[in-house]
Amino acid sequence: MEVENYQRWDGYGDWRGKPAVRSKHGGMLAASFVLVVEVLENLAYLANASNLVLYLSRYMHFSPSDSANSVTNFMGTAFLLALLGGFLSDAFFTTYHIYLISSLIEFLGLVILTIQAKVGSLKPMKCDPANTNNPCQQVHGAKAAILFLGLYLVALGVGGIKGSLPSHGAEQFDGESPCGRRQRSTFFNYFVFSLSCGALFAVTLVVWIEDNLGWQWGFGISTLAILLSVPIFLAGSRYYRNKIPLGSPLTTIGKVLLAALLNTGTPTSASNTIANVATSLSPVLTSEEEHVVENKMLRKAFDSPSECLKFLNRAAVNVPACDVLKCSAQQVEEVKIVMKVLPIFACTIMLNCCLAQLSTFSVQQAATMNTKLGNFRVPPASLPIFPVVFIMVLAPLYDHVIIPFARKMTKSETGITHLQRIGVGLVLSIIAMAVAALVEIRRKSVATELGLVDSAKPLPITFLWIAFQYLFLGSADLFTLAGLLEFFFTEAAFSMRSLATALSWVSLATGYYLSTVIVSVVNSLTGDSKNKPWLSGKNLNHYQLDNFYWLMCALSGLNFMHYLFWATKYKYRSIGVNK
Numbered sequence: 001m002e003v004e005n006y007q008r009w010d011g012y013g014d015w016r017g018k019p020a021v022r023s024k025h026g027g028m029l030a031a032s033f034v035l036v037v038e039v040l041e042n043l044a045y046l047a048n049a050s051n052l053v054l055y056l057s058r059y060m061h062f063s064p065s066d067s068a069n070s071v072t073n074f075m076g077t078a079f080l081l082a083l084l085g086g087f088l089s090d091a092f093f094t095t096y097h098i099y100l101i102s103s104l105i106e107f108l109g110l111v112i113l114t115i116q117a118k119v120g121s122l123k124p125m126k127c128d129p130a131n132t133n134n135p136c137q138q139v140h141g142a143k144a145a146i147l148f149l150g151l152y153l154v155a156l157g158v159g160g161i162k163g164s165l166p167s168h169g170a171e172q173f174d175g176e177s178p179c180g181r182r183q184r185s186t187f188f189n190y191f192v193f194s195l196s197c198g199a200l201f202a203v204t205l206v207v208w209i210e211d212n213l214g215w216q217w218g219f220g221i222s223t224l225a226i227l228l229s230v231p232i233f234l235a236g237s238r239y240y241r242n243k244i245p246l247g248s249p250l251t252t253i254g255k256v257l258l259a260a261l262l263n264t265g266t267p268t269s270a271s272n273t274i275a276n277v278a279t280s281l282s283p284v285l286t287s288e289e290e291h292v293v294e295n296k297m298l299r300k301a302f303d304s305p306s307e308c309l310k311f312l313n314r315a316a317v318n319v320p321a322c323d324v325l326k327c328s329a330q331q332v333e334e335v336k337i338v339m340k341v342l343p344i345f346a347c348t349i350m351l352n353c354c355l356a357q358l359s360t361f362s363v364q365q366a367a368t369m370n371t372k373l374g375n376f377r378v379p380p381a382s383l384p385i386f387p388v389v390f391i392m393v394l395a396p397l398y399d400h401v402i403i404p405f406a407r408k409m410t411k412s413e414t415g416i417t418h419l420q421r422i423g424v425g426l427v428l429s430i431i432a433m434a435v436a437a438l439v440e441i442r443r444k445s446v447a448t449e450l451g452l453v454d455s456a457k458p459l460p461i462t463f464l465w466i467a468f469q470y471l472f473l474g475s476a477d478l479f480t481l482a483g484l485l486e487f488f489f490t491e492a493a494f495s496m497r498s499l500a501t502a503l504s505w506v507s508l509a510t511g512y513y514l515s516t517v518i519v520s521v522v523n524s525l526t527g528d529s530k531n532k533p534w535l536s537g538k539n540l541n542h543y544q545l546d547n548f549y550w551l552m553c554a555l556s557g558l559n560f561m562h563y564l565f566w567a568t569k570y571k572y573r574s575i576g577v578n579k
Contacts (some may be wrong), residue, residue, distance in 0.1 A: 005205070009421065011243060011244055012025070012026075012171070012241040012242060012243055012244065013094075013241070013242055013244055014046075014238075014240065014241065014242065015096055015237040015238070015240055015242065020241035020242070021239070022174075024238075024239070024538045025172075025240060025241035026171075026172040026174070026237060026240075026241040027172060027173070027183075027239070028172075028173075028183060028187075029186050029236075029239055029374060030172040030236055030239035030240050030241070031169045031170075031172045031173070031498065032236075033232065033233060033235060033236030033239070033240075034165060034168060034169035034172075034191075034233075034236070035169070035187075035191065035193075035194045035222075036164065036194070036311070036503060037099075037169055037229045037232055037233045038165060038169075038191060038194040038198065038230055038284065039194045039196065039197045039198040039229055040225045040226065040229040040232070041158075041161055041165070041198065041223035041225075041226065041229055042194070042195045042197075042198030042199055042202070043105075043183075043198035043199070043201050043202045043206070043222070043225045044106065044110065044198075044222040044223070044225040044226040044229075045078070045106075045154070045158050045198075045202075045222075046198060046199045046203065046384075047201075047202035047203075047206035047218055047221065047225075048113070048218065048219065048222055049071070049074070049075055050199075050202060050203050050205075050207060050384055051207050051210055051211075051218070051363075051379070052066075052070075052071050052074065052518075053067045053068055053071045053213055053360055053363050053364065054211075054363065054367065054380070055210070056070055056071065057198070059117075059121070059123060059124070059215065060124060060139040060147065061124050061136040061137060061138045061139060062138055062139075063138075064364055064539075064540065065417035065523075065535055065536065066138070066162065067264065067360075068361060068364070068384060068519065069516045069519065069520075071354050071360055071529075072360060072512040072513070072515045072516045073157050073512070073513070073516060074151050074152070074155055075155075075356070075508075075509075075512045076153070076508075076509040076510070076511075076512030076513040076516070077152065077155045077159075077509065078155035078156075078158040078159050078162070078509070079158075079159065079505040079506060079508040079509035079512065080159065080487070080505075080506055080509035080510070080513075081155060081156055081158070081159020081160065081163070081509075082159045082160075082162040082163035082502040082506060082509070083163065083499070083502045083503070083505075083506050084159060084160070084163065085098050085102060085159055085160035085161065085162065085163020085164045085374065085498075085502060086163035086164065086167070086248070086498040086499040086500070086501060086502030087163075087248070087250060087339065087498075087499050087502075088160075088163075089163065089164045089167065089168075089243075089245070089498035089499075090243075090245060090246065090248075090249050090297075090495060090496055090498045090499050091245055091246075091247060091248040091249065091250075091314035092245055092248075094242040094243065094244070094245065095164040095165070095167055095168035095171065095242065095243070095498060096168060096237075096240060096242045098160050098163070098164035099160070099161055099164045099165055099168065099233060100230065100233070100234075101156045101160060101251055102156070102158075102159070102160025102161045102164065102345075103157065103161065103226055103229060103230050103233075104157075105153055105156050105157035105160065105370045106153070106154050106156075106157025106158055106161065106226050107157070107223060107226050107227055107552055108153055108157075109149075109151065109152070109154035109155075109157060110150070110154060110219055110223040110226060111150075111152025111158070111223055112146060112149060112150035112153065113147075113151070113154070113163065113219045113403075114216055114219035114220050114223055116143075116146050116147060116150065116578060117214070117215040117216040117218075117219050118216035122143055122146055123139070123143065124136075124137060124138070124139045125137075128135045128272065132190050136231035141249050144201045146172075157226075161506075162502070162504065162505045163498065163501075163502040166188075166489075166501050166504075167243075167489060167497050167498040167501045167502075168217065168240070168242075169187055169191060170187060170188065170485075170486075170489050170497075170501070171241060171242070171243050171497070172183055172187075172240065173187065175490075177388050178413055181413065181490075182413070184489075184490075185403075185414070185486055186399050188482050188485050188486040188489075189395050189396075189398060189399040189482055190395065190396075190484045191482070191485065192391065192395055192477075192478055192481055193392060193395040193396065195391075195481075196389075196391040196392045196395070199388045200388045200389065200392065201383065202383060202385045202387070203382045203383070203385050203388065204382055204385055206221050206222070207379045207382045208379055208382065209221065210379075211379040212233045229557060243494075243497070243498075246495040247495070249334075249495055249496040249499050251494075252331050252335065252495070252496075253335050253338060254335060255315075255325055255327060255331070256312060256315045256324060256331055256332055256334075256335040257312075257335065259314070259325040259326070259327050260311060260312045260313075260314045260315040262325060263314040263315060264314060294554075295507040297446075308336060309336045309339055309340070312332050312335060312336055312339070312440050313392075315327040315331070315332050316329050316331075316332045317326065317377060324452060333493075333497070334370040334493035334496065336499070337492060337493055337496075337573065338490060338492075338496065340570065341487070341488060341491055341492075341500070341503070341573075343566040344419065344422070344487070344563075344566060344567065345484075345488075345503050345506075345507055347426070347559060347560075347562055347563035347566060347567075348422065348425075348426070348480055348484060348507045348511075348563075349507055349510045349514060350429075350511070350514075350555060350556050350559035351425060351426055351429040351476060351480055351511065351556070351559075352507055352508045352510065352511025352512065352514075353511040353512070353515045353518065353552070353555075354432060354433055354473060354476075354511075354552055354556060355473055355476075355477060355508070355511060356431075356511055356512045356515035356550075357436070357469075357515070357552070358383075358384060358469075358470060358473055360515070361540075361545060361548075362436070362466055362469060362470065363383065364378050364380075364540050365439075365440065365443060365466055365540065365545070366380035366383050366463040367380040367468045368443070368447075368458060368459055368539075368540055368541065369443065369458060369459050369461050369463040369465075369466070370458050370459065370460055370461060370462050370463060371458070371463045378463065380463065383463070383466055383467065383470050384470060384474070386467040386470045386471050386474065387470045387471055387473060387474015387475065387477065388474065390471055390474055390475060391475070391477070391478045394475065394478055395478060395482075398478075402415075402416075403415045403416065415435075417572070418483045418484075418486055418487035418490075419483075419487070419567045421480075421482070421483035422479065422480050422484060422487070422563075422567075423478050423560075423563060423564070424476075424479045425475075425476040425477070425478070425479035425480030425481075425483065426476070426480065426556070426558060426559065426560045426563055427476075428472050428473070428475050428476035429472070429473060429476040429480075429556050430553060430556045430557050430560060431472050432469050432472035432473040432476060433469075433549050433550075433552045433553035433556055434549075434550075435468045435469050435472060436469040436549040436552075437546045437547075437549035437550045437553060438464045438546075439466060439468065439469060440545045440546040440549060441546045442461070442465065443459065443461060443465070444541060444545075444546065446459050446460065446461045447459055447541045452541070453541045453542070454455065454538065454539075454541070456539065481504060484503075484504040484507065485501055485504045488500040488501050488503050488504055489501045489517055489570075491572070491573060500507065518551075518552075519535055519548075521533050522534050522535060522548060522551065523536060526544075526547075534547050534548055535548060543571065
């Protein structure tokens with residue numbers, strides 16, 4: 001019986017719901033299926049998202065600002081819905097089931113978009129912007145409803161996948177051993193590598209097909225990719241271990257916060273007895289065998305509430321104001337973990353606001369420039385190939401060279417801490433915005449010198465200048481996204497891991513929404529009776545995009561100072577993290 005209990009993965013089950021076994025479930029083999037699936041999933045999503053701004057402007061007749069805002073709203077919603085996917089994975093379903101459900105939803109959305117792109121009667125009439133007798137009208141009515149139904153079904157599916165797939169892969173590793181933690185860290189690095197592999201095909205092959213053969217082919221390839229990902233994911237079912245849902249983490253958070261508020265003025269107990277804590281662990285711990293090792297470090301803190309965020313300790317008093325809201329020391333500590341990571345989460349939003357420019361104004365910049373390499377014309381939406389290729393080179397180099405070297409230098413298990421890695425990404429985003437501003441100044445000077453400000457002709461300046469801002473922002477994305485995913489997963493309580501990991505995508509979502517807000521605010525503040533708004537005009541040459549990029553650079557610098565304040569104060573709670 002002891003051998004059997006040791007072999008079981010406590011708190012985990014297989015795809016049929018039976019207890020998971022160490023010798024059969026989990027490990028790098030199981031996680032490898034997740035990595036392959038992520039290649040196809042990101043191909044399906046990014047093939048459209050990276051080029052969508054041109055589809056909306058050229059075929060749905062949105063203005064440049066409206067198409068940029070529509071894209072950021074779509075991408076922001078997709079990443080925000082990752083929070084729903086993470087919540088459902090922790091509370092009611094497994095990450096295994098959430099992925100399958102979300103894939104079906106995204107597939108349906110892509111089918112709708114493919115049909116609309118194929119059938120001419122479902123799109124606006126063709127027009128000539130320069131011909132006043134045939135003005136362009138933005139898509140509206142039933143045609144707009146079909147467009148947005150397809151887009152937001154895709155967003156819902158993408159959100160569910162992003163909220164479940166990373167944590168599903170990370171759950172395959174044993175967090176109680178140094179080897180397991182190193183493998184988990186490697187998984188997150190290669191998860192970003194897989195994102196880049198999917199992006200490489202998306203922004204090269206699929207984008208070229210969309211621009212040259214038609215968008216129905218681009219949407220069709222995305223539909224096929226997400227369809228193929230499902231049997232590949234199912235092929236790994238026998239190897240997966242799936243975390244058993246433990247109830248709503250949001251209920252625990254709300255309960256603790258409300259209890260702390262209602263118990264104001266109630267004397268706090270010096271310590272909760274171990275017996276009281278053990279009794280109140282259910283349903284977080286369903287038996288003495290479950291989560292023994294992974295929670296060993298936490299349970300030391302659960303004997304009594306810690307001193308940080310002391311106002312929450314009122315939730316764990318022995319005689320609460322309301323018996324229904326009686327909380328254990330463990331529940332209080334879990335909520336404290338969430339509260340402590342929120343400032344770090346908030347400081348990454350500005351970086352993702354900068355990343356939003358890669359899918360909007362940067363693409364439009366490239367579209368006004370010479371995009372030929374020899375006799376081959378490069379689609380503007382294929383520009384992300386520069387950061388993608390760089391990430392594909394840097395990710396293995398980081399995992400196999402930089403980290404082992406850093407471990408020897410720092411004598412710590414992680415080598416470079418999660419927060420240091422995130423900080424590097426924030427610095428790179430500042431540099432990227434400064435480079436973007438300088439490139440835009442150069443682009444506009446060429447247009448002015450040649451008298452092409454009012455012309456729609458491509459400028460005689462190579463689009464490769466835009467590659468520099470893509471390179472810096474792509475590098476920033478590698479450092480920050482991989483660092484955030486691992487940081488939230490390892491720092492979160494066992495019952496909240498999927499929800500916490502989803503915060504990485506919520507940061508992206510908030511960044512895209514913030515980009516929309518900043519564009520609107522900038523236009524509102526800079527436009528008056530004498531001056532046109534910075535981001536408005538007949539074409540991009542009339543925009544003062546360089547001023548906008550300098551503003552983003554300044555805001556990113558202030559954000560980094562804010563990040564340093566919280567990062568230096570943060571105390572890791574995870575095993576193996578360099579304190």
